[in-house]
Amino acid sequence: MLCLVVAVSDGDTLTARCNQRGAYAQPVKVRIAAIDAPESRQAFGSRARLNLLKLCAGRTATIQPHETDRYGRTVASVRCGNTDVATAQVRAGLAWVYTPYAKQHPQLVPLQREARASKVGLWSQARPLAPWDYRRRYQRR
Template sequence: MIRVKDGDSLVVDSNGNEVDVRLADIDAPEYNQPRGDEAHAALRSLVAEKDVRLDLIGGDAYRRIVARVHVGDVDVNAELVSRGLAWVRRAYDPAQELVAAEEEARANQRGLWADEDPVPPWIWRKTKQTDGSRKLGVIPEVECGTKRTCTQMATCEEAIAFLRQCKLTRIDGDGDGIPCEKLCRYYR
């Protein structure tokens, strides 16, 4: 391993070449997001100055290798999720052990699950400015109890507001933090 870039990507040495690696099926908080620094530090502590083994999944649009990362017997991807320092990306049909690790971390309020209102990075990137502040008008204030189903929502932002502010979890069928899958498909 050469260096850790953030909470879910690193650079490894492969036969003298630097190779960018994205941890498969997970998404850690961004640097300017709550717990972003903690996720980065955790990944660094798991892989720093250690030999890593990559179980290749494929590549991504940024020309990175997408892989499950292992150090000895430790599945680094699962370990970050288990510590509550990464979300599972259900859109990519993740391994069941990752989903189970996230559910356990959530139930035990580990890491980001101890926070009042954790926001998945894929939503954070759409609704936050680089300084970490909310963009005005993106996520509206809503009156809880006035809407209960996705068909009643006018926008994805409204659905996110009902999910986060009113804890209307029924509109997030797969539990990935993105409500009303058809309405919010561009948040994937």
């Protein structure tokens, strides 16, 4: 599906208008498959969002939907131009590989190992906190 990226919420979520019958339809919220970026208030959260903005904002994206998550977002593989967004975020040390959903993206695990060994991005921290642990710890009840 060919889409125009109109907004970036955080390091792993964007909003796009996808081409249907020659016109762009209503905006669709897209969660990038197989990664989990730091939350906005978490260390490297702003940098992850800025990197995704640089990669995709205002650009044409190819979106391959996989499923709809419990929040109604389309979970999809996303390419902005010639760049696979999940690969770019992991390589830059700005997202974790979300292993339960990474089967369709086997290249991500070795890229995360390389980023971690090179202490790139969030891996420069002594003890980086995974976003799922951050949400569990700081989620408002």
